[in-house]
Amino acid sequence: MSRVLVGVKRVIDYAVKIRVKPDHSGVVTDGVKHSMNPFCEIAVEEAVKLKEKKFIKEVVAVSCGPTQVTETIRTALAMGCDRGIHVEVSGKDYEAMGPLQIAKIFAALAKKEEASLVILGKQAIDDDCNQTGQMTAALLDWPQGTFASEVTIDGEKVKVVREIDGGLETIKISMPAVLTADLRLNTPRYATLPNIMKAKKKKIANMKPADLGVDMVSRVEVLRVDEPPTRLAGVKVETVDDLVAKLKANGTI
């Protein structure tokens, strides 16, 4: 029947204070607490729920990166995915990896695994790109249901309620399709210890981007990473005239 691919990304935990590397080439990641991107957790939960409701048969968790990402795949397996795929990317390729490269990998895997749905988080909390889902759909020429806050499968079609600036938009798209999960889609379940133990027995396949015919060359080069400028203290003024005088003095008006 149907198979779903779920993408999971290993990111620096949201509660950790980020530190820029002394050479300004990036942020410090060594030894820093990492966890699964919160939107990816929601995507996994949705996929597992669809499987529990018997709309789909198999959920495959996919992650791209160095060996550490297997921990993230294991968490997805503990939440209920059936098997995992680890696309090995390390070193310079990993640092330069962006949404386009991931989208190419997912497009290739979706075709290879004959997936009927690709479910991703709407964006990652480290780069906030919000591009991978959309790019994957474009490369596959599949319909996309992004910012999903409700997903219902109706035969060969998917009804998606999308969170947009103006409110909620309901669309019906045909499968195969790409969906990206927004915050209110569901509440992810915990990866409990018995499930982590069972997950150790589930298979994680290893492959390289080259095996999928994907070239990892990035057309984006990061020149420099800086901390945001320290916010200066505000100045309180007593009257409106004071305010106007200050704004004139600093050249704003």
Place this chain on the structure above:
Amino acid sequence: MFPASRYSIQAQRCIRALKTVQAEHAPPQHYTWRRNCSSAVMPRITSHYTIFPRDKDPRWEGVEMERFADEADVVIVGGGPAGLSAAIRLKQLAKEQEKELRVCLVEKASQIGAHTLSGACLEPSALNELFPDWKERGAPLNTPVTEDLFSILTEKYRIPVPMLPGLPMNNHGNYIVRLGHFVHWLGEQAEELGVEIYPGYAAAEVLFHEDGSVKGIATNDVGIAKDGSPKDVFERGMELHAKVTLFGEGCHGHLAKQLYRQFNLRENCEPQTYAIGLKELWVIDEKKWRPGRVEHSVGWPLNRNTYGGSFLYHLNEGEPLVALGFVVGLDYTNPYLSPFREFQRWKHHPFVAKTLEGGDRIAYGARALNEGGYQCLPKVTFPGGMLIGCSPGFMNVPKIKGTHTAMKSGMLAAEAIFPKVTAEDPASETAGLHIPEYEDNLKKSWIWKELYAVRNIRPSFHNYFGLYGGMVYTGVFYWILRGKEPWTLKHAGLDSAQLKPAKECTPIEYPKPDGKLSFDLLSSVALSGTNHEGDQPPHLTLKDDSIPVANNLAIYDGPEQRFCPAGVYEYVPLETGEGMRLQINAQNCVHCKTCDIKDPSQNINWVVPEGSGGPAYNGL
């Protein structure tokens, strides 16, 4: 009232003292007013099931409470130096003797090392025994100690004290380490040897056989809402059963607290006494960096009757990093004392400020540590389990080192357990194995000799001259006589009983943080990376919700708002009417355990929150 000129100098002094006491003594009606208002309707604070059992709670009717269970040979609670050394030693013995052994280790932090905090100057004695080839294996001992300074600080000056060989604090041959990284490395070695390590799962409950021996542990339940009711995602924790369970929860573990009562392990020892250690990591100006330099100080800003001091270690790991911190003995008497603010204040001393000027603070954390030593060692074995590491408390206080003894205790536990757990017929009276050989091994080891030799140094501070009396005692009896004196001094008793009522003490005027050398509490807590799932019952449980305002605030002016290094406890005005209530910001907790130790009412019981919550220390 007292015409001063008519009295002698002594009388004038006496009169001045009396006037000060009168000024501090608040009028009695102030306290009656507060006591009346504490009977106002207080919002409920505690909702944890350890205080309000779920079998009597109607919201839990019909909820599936069955737990999945698994069997191992040995289960270890706590992935610190002791727990990991025990696991490693067990697997090393299994490999040597070609026997199969299932060893499972649970750790509440999200990754091994994330809740580890220490100075630290590591004495490699235990490591040399565990892994003689640690250097080839890449153990992160990158900074051998090159310089050792000790000072007595006054407000503006520094009195250097020679670090003679033979003094307990002499660090020749030791390494400055980032203990979190070292523990992480130990975790990797353990996994390679086949230990099953489960970070992110806290041991929340001790399980017992019918005969009263320990059967194992159960991990925390997940998905309980803040008000104590079950959420949709509620799931029971898992039971891990073992022939022997090792408890290595570190200083003042919450399960250990329960075990002391259950098995009466503390009937022949003194109550443990503690200190709180606060630590920061700074990247400093390269010109000021002296890799391998160890600096310790006592004196300012603490008075001579408050035990404590500082450390500042220059690491050698690439960037100009220093690890610095401040320790305050939790037997302090003034409820207005704030260990965090003493730490921030100390950094302004000219001798310290000159190293830190132009630098950046990159990490912060805090943890309680043991100060009791030999006199406070409980019985460490009981049917079905044993205590290892800082949990019973093998720290050598004057040396300020506990990692090597913790590791050794883990190794000795493993060596005592191994023959019993792999034997065909364990020949035990109880279902959970009782292995008293561990305690015998401890008593024959260098841990015991070390702790015995320094047993009188910490208690010697309890004299009129405080710090100075203690230093003189150390000089005479330890440095010259090596601790061979025939007597054993006693500690002062429970730390929580040492606070004097607020009205007998003077509030301390702390300087405002300047944002460059000293900082405020909340920005420091943010640097610890601590976080917890917000929608869960506060894990700082109160046996009685009304006691904080009625007792802690009324008599001691709420010392928990000052001793908590993470801003968990706040007395805020009631929304309606007069009076204050205690607000517990459980999400800030850094798992230091100071509140459980120092609460004068002993009303706070720290229990473990959902696993993977807590600080996210990186190499602290």
